[in-house]
Amino acid sequence: MSQRDPCVIVERRGALLIVSLNRPEAKNAVDGATAAQLNAAMDLLDEDDNLFAGILTGNGGNFCTGGDLKAAARGERLSTDDRGLFGLFGRPPRKPLIAAVEGYAVGGGLEICLACDLIVASSAARMGLPEVRHSVIALGGGLFRLPRRIPYHLAMELVLSGEIRDAAFFQQHGLLNRLVEPGTALQEAVALAEGLLVNAPLALAASKAVIQRSADWTDEEAWQLQAPIAARVLKSEDRREGLAAFAEKRKPQWKGR
Incomplete structure (x- = not known):
């Protein structure tokens, strides 16, 4: 990816906004520029009356592997004043937002999913909150959003063990709306969104x-x-x-x- 390539690609499809994290060389880890651009994309979704719903996905075979630790070490700020960490977690958009997950959605990547309203994931996806393995805490909402979505003891095990599980585990326990064939998560998320768009x-x-x-x-x-x-x-x-x-x-x- 060249220096001029955007970290976040935004595409309109009628009343639907598709937002793609675009740092495949970093497995879509979020740096300062990504957070700012993601914040701007969420503002666009909220403020444009012609947009009714959004999809958040990742390019290059992965959804997101969390914050870019190299960028953080350089002193980059991975948050915005408006929407908080990743330009999303503190204030997700008011309109419906669907996560379309391929590959890894770990750490902040899973927390992005938890900031969305619906989740479509490939059966090959891998998800979890491994922060404790690196003496870090999941501060992007995972520690309070995850136990609201799946049973308390399962959420506690995932957080305290730091284990990364396959998408079928999360489907079994109710976190996912759709579990789909690898390579089809975005396609299925678009179909799900189109079902919403018939409504006001x-x-x-x-x-x-x-x-x-x-x-x-x-x-x-x-x-x-x-x-x-x-x-x-x-x-x-x-x-x-x-x-x-x-x-x-x-x-x-x-x-x-």
Whole structure:
């Protein structure tokens, strides 16, 4: 890869944004430039009304092997002020984001998956949080997001052992949405995304927000706190379009506003 090649490649496919980590020579380890470019890609996804969902993947046969330790040793900052570590972990996009995983997704690579809403992985993928083997701690969300997604004792074993497991293990325990043939993760993620895109984009984002935020809500709080999130959807152009399309028995034309 030349010095001019981007660390993150962004491709639009209609209402879908495909974001590819592009440091194959480093197994897509994240350096300072990658974090900044990933942050910018997530901003684009959030801010463009014509984009309804995103896919995050890696070029060159691997998803991501975490932070680039050589870059960190050079003093590069692997985070941004806006979205935190990797330009993602502290504030993932408000719109649905799908991870398409081939090869290794370890350390910060697995934490990228955990920052996504859906995960499609190749059966040849390898995943885990090996930080403790290097006297490091998984500070990209893995220590609190992983035990929310799989049983506590399994998450604890993975973290404390640092073992890297195959994707079938994570499928068995509910972390993956799709387990697919090697080389087809992106293709399957696109198909999954296209199934989402028939739905209203503001409703998708609002539903995601309620699910994410409600983990700490009581039932009484939930009735109150979901209302302002839903209000934008219920007052939107897309809401009126959805009702009109239903009445007219046609496919709705969503505008994301």
